[in-house]
Amino acid sequence: NAGVTQTPKFRILKIGQSMTLQCTQDMNHNYMYWYRQDPGMGLKLIYYSVGAGITDKGEVPNGYNVSRSTTEDFPLRLELAAPSQTSVYFCASSSKDRSNTEAFFGQGTRLTVV
């Protein structure tokens, strides 16, 4: 059982470049999330989705876009990378059948923008 899989694990981007962080889950969860984690700052919600075709902004959505065409996949797009987007990005999923109390996280993507 793979759970939540994120790719790539590491990436260095130049300012202004674009990239897509991939996330897929095999638990048939309704909810999926993208968080960023900065040192000493906890996890901040970027975007979330309650099901295929439905997405909404979290606390820090600026500079990012998402799509949810299937239950399994929830990619995060950075269009014009900026140094402020240097962070560790986590994708997570949860099931409303368990009150969304348990979020399953991927291993993270370490992104550096130079």
Added chain:
Amino acid sequence: QKEVEQDPGPLSVPEGAIVSLNCTYSNSAFQYFMWYRQYSRKGPELLMYTYSSGNKEDGRFTAQVDKSSKYISLFIRDSQPSDSATYLCAMKERDSSYKLIFGSGTRLLVRP
């Protein structure tokens, strides 16, 4: 003021010690309280969750919620070096809510 406050540590204890990790919060609407453990360079994983006030025990771990003081705790008995990790508290308001609010995490080091 942050909604959830957590001392970043690091907290260093000898093996076998009782560890107390804490969070305070300002939003009285929070009803679900969770503790996640995050090993270095890994994603967080759920340790325990508690609904409303009271205690919950799972092996060496006990979660406590005091809603009147807006204070939650995680106790680890007989701490082991394998408990060395960052512990994040998280909270949410309602059963149907998607939105988890995380503390910044406390780094724990258990010395052999």
